[in-house]
Amino acid sequence: MTRRIWLEIGPLQEGQYTGLSQVTAGLAATLLGDTTRAVGFFLGRAAIPPEIVATVLTRGEGEFLSFWLARHTPRAPATSLNETSIALFPNVKTCRRGFAIETQIVHDLSTLLTPQFHLPETVRFHAAAMADDVATNDLTFCVSEATRQDVLRYLCPPDPARIITVHPGPGQPGALAPPMVPVEPFVLVLGTIEPRKNIAVILEFLAAQTQLLAGLRFVFLGRHGWGEAPATLLARHGLNEAAEAGRILFPGYVSAAARDALLARARLMIYPSLFEGFGLPVLEALAFGTPVLTTRSSSLPEVGGEAVTYFDPFTPEDFGRGLAEALQDRHATAETARAARRTWAARFSWPKTWQKITAAIDNLPEAGR
Amino acid sequence: MTGAKAPGGLPALFISTAVSGDIARNLGVAHYSYNFAAARFRTLLAQDFPALRDLVMPEYYATRAAMPAPPAGEWLHLIFRSTGEIRLLKPAWNIACFAWEFPVLKTETLPGEAPTANQAGMLNSCDEVWVASQFARNVLQSHGVAQVHVVPAPISRPKVPGRAACLRLLAGLPVTQLRVNPAWPDALAEAEARAGETTLDAALRQFSARAVLFLAILNPEDARKNLDALIRGFHCHRQEYPDSLLLLKLIRGGDGITLAEVAGGILRTALGPGTALADPGILICNAFLSEPEMTALYGAAPFYLCTSIAEGQNLPLLEAMICEAVAVSTTGTAMDDYLSADCAIPIASTARPNDDPRLAGLVAGRNFTVARASATDVAHALNRARQLSVPARERLAHAGREQVARLYGPAAVRARITDRLCGLGIAPST
Incomplete structure (x- = not known):
């Protein structure tokens, strides 16, 4: 019997693709390119035609999906009696027992x-669903070994062999990469503005070392998720003046093309997160050959390996040490160093991810369990 | 445990305590004051493990290399948190230092609950569990937690000045005499409490020089403490022994307890609605006390009163006993390990199905039996305490001190830890 893999594309409804929606977009693009397998896409309990998914990916935001859904009544997925339907949920399971085989990607147990x-409501929603999701999965794919170990230790699934580490690939490159023109040196801090991302450690340092801003701009790229807003953070650290002078910038969310341009040209990308399931920004920076300063939290050493500089976020002065080390390395931006980072990053790719996922699915018995 | 040993054979030791300020605010409200226990272990083990490190987020470290300057050899991680907040240090041997005083434990996660709600599951995610009492060990083992060892928090005997010196040190301690009136609105109750505020010295001078001081230290919002029976029992006892005085020291983590809270809500809640009770011999103290002042408190009172229905270890009671205060106390749960008529004055209690919705044991999802002392039980025990001759009281005080030193003294606890390290194949401290 034919096996059809159905990718749940709920995250593609988002208006701005970051994190989970980026991962879903990467997977969707890979599925669309795989002509050897029967694949499908679904949202809720509705099948979404591949050409619609392709359009959504080209546009890079989910509004079109809502627009299309409002005007069509799509068929239900997994209705063919001649196929074994396999669901691949890229995040939480939006439905259970709707497919013969259920697989899921678990990013982290952060909540x-x-x-x-x-936020308390986020914790209530995710933490409660987590164990039930994993318990009802035929396969659980973890985006890092750190997450896999967390799943094994805290969720105690009945069959550890069905919990598999599958690293994701980098985000989809922006379609309109601008030409490389000289720009003033800047440091990029990439990620949603929220407490876990820990950007306060950078602002605290800048508040004490304002002279650093004379030679470097700091660009905090990402939408405000929750917690203190950029304006509050700047005021709390006494950095309003630096922001008004354009030395510290919070441009919010930008297009994939603009993000890529900034990633490619940054003197350094800083990712000070306190807990991660994977750490896509680290991989994306490395894929451009850009130097990275990050922490050794959870999964980040798996992603950064020896290609990045680390600091200890629990020792305040260590950020200054790490920053100095990263900035003072004169060879850091040399092409050979950039190439070495790109080589490291190349070990992560969506085709490799897809290959590992499909191999595991192929090894499942027909009945699923 | 396997792998390379640290120089000297000792493992590196890591300790993680409360996750956030919320824990500190709730100290004592939950079933055990983990931070207090952690502080005691830290002090005891600092000599043996000079490289001891405190961890804020053990979950941060997925591998040994994630730790700055990672120590060589085996890693031990002592976790002083409630089960829902247990976080593993993955490269280490994780030990949950857990206190539990109820006969039931939550062993499953219902649909819609987070996995952290499963107490037995979280304990089993650790490599082993240290509990403070035989009672807790039996409960855990009967609920499917296999690797359980009794390693209680250590109790050291401080240098205690003589009783007169202690009272001099505490002379200026602010206290308020118990007065509760159901007709008083909160503001008036607070004003009355403020008007009645005095010093310990001044309060004691209202009584004869032969007055006998009983001490009780507790969090009044902790439902296990049976505060209603404690106060009513003491009040009843004072009808026969008017020169008995109770110093009720109220504690709570974080910001402490204000007099307004004591007068306006805490006592009324503890004593039940409609209560009218005034007793100048029941002195309430909500002030913050330094460590020497706390020691003086133990040294000033010949008796310590405890009416708890369940305890994980009961550090204040043990501290009082090692300072030679005679325990007038309920028994049961952890207290069965160290209290008997040979070293204390037991308070009788009656086992009944629990009817208090505030007890932490209810997280297990089913009810249980608790042994609760009534006010009459408390009064009878207090009367027996006052009927003791001086030599008999001194014998009990001495026996209590010896009992605590034998079971919980630093040497005794260190020996238990050494046993465990040997059990793990790690060379013990020399």
Whole structure:
């Protein structure tokens, strides 16, 4: 019997693709390119035609999906009696028992293990669903070995062999990469503005070392998620003046093309997160050959390996040490160093991810369990 | 445990305590004051493990290399948190230092609950569990937690000045005499409490020089403490022994307890609606006390009164006993390990199905039986305490001190830890 893999594309409804929606977009693009397998896409309990998914990916935002859904009544997925339907949920399971085989990608147990970094309603929604999702999965794909170990230790699934580490690939490159023109040196801080991302450690340092801003701009790229807003953070650290002078910038969310341009040209990308399931920004920076300063939290050493500089976020002065080390390395931006980073990043790719996912699915018995 | 040993054979030791300020605010409200226990272990083990490190977020470290300057050899991680907040240090041997005083434990996660709600599951995610009492060990083992060892928090005997010196040190301690009136609105209750505020010295001078001081230290919002029976029992006892005085020291983590809270809500809640009770011999103290002042408190009172229905270890009671205060106390749960008529004055209690919705044991999802002392039980025990001759009281005080030192003294606890390290294949401290 034919096996059809159905990718749930709920995250593609988002207006701005970051994190989970980026991962879903990467997977969707890979599925669309795989002509050897029967694949499908679904949203809720509705099948979405591949050409619609392709259009959504080209546009890079989810509004079109809502627009299309409002004007069509799509068929239900997994209705063919001649196929074994396999669901691949790229995040939480939006439905259970709707497919013969259910697989899921688990990104992290952050809402369970670090609830202090999340809104209470987010914790309630995710932490409660987590164990039930994994318990009802035929396969669970973890985006890092760190997450896999968390799943094994805290969720105690009945069959550890069905919990598999599958690293994701980098985000989809922006379609309109601008030409490389000289720009003033800047440091990029990439990620949603929220407590877990820990950008306060950078602002605290800049507040004490304002002279650094004379030679470097700091660009905090990402939408405001929750917690203190950029204006509040700047005021709390006494950095309003630097922001008004354009030395510290919070441009919010930008297009994939603009993000890529900034990633490619940054003197350094800083990712000071306190807990991660994977850490896509680190991989994306490395894919451009850009130097990275990050922490050794959870999954980040898996992503950064020896290609990045680390600091300890629990020792305040260590950020200054790490920053100096990263900035003072005269060879850091040399082409050979950039190439080495790109080589490291190349070990992560969506085709490799897809290959590992499909191999695991192929090894499942027909009945699923 | 396997792998390379640290120089000297000792593992590196890591300790994680409360996750956030919320824990500190709730100290004592939950079933155990983990931070207090952690502080005691830290002090005890600092000599043996000079490289001891405190961890804020053990979940941060997925591998040994994630730790700055990672120590060589085995890693031990002591976790002083409630089960829902247990976070593993993955490269280490994780030990949950858990206190539990109820006969039931939550062993499953219902649909819609977070996995952290499963107490037994979270304990089993650790490599082993240290509990403070035989009672807790039996409960955990009967609920499917296999690797359980009794390693209680250590109790050291401080240098206690003589009783007169202690009272001099505490002379200026602000206290207020118990007065509760159901007709008083909160503001008036607070004003009355402020008007009645005095010093310990001044309060004691209202009584004869032969007055006998009983001490009780508790969090009044902790439902296990049975505060209603404690106060009413003491009030009843004072009808026969008017020169008995109770110093009720109220504690709570974080910001402490204000007099307004004591007068306006805490006592009324504890004593029940409609209560009218005034007793100048029941002195309430909500002030913050330094460590020497706390020691003086133990040294000033010949008796310590405890009416708890369940305890994980009961550090204040043990501290009082090692300072030679005679325990007038309920028994049961952890207290069965160290209290008997040979070293204390037990308070009788009656086992009944629990009817208090505030007890932490209810997280297990089913009810249980608790042994609760009535006010009459408390009064009878207090009367027996006052009927003791001086030599008999001194014998009990001495026996209590010896009992605590034998079971919980630093040497005794260190020996238990050494046993565990040997059990793990790690060379013990020399």
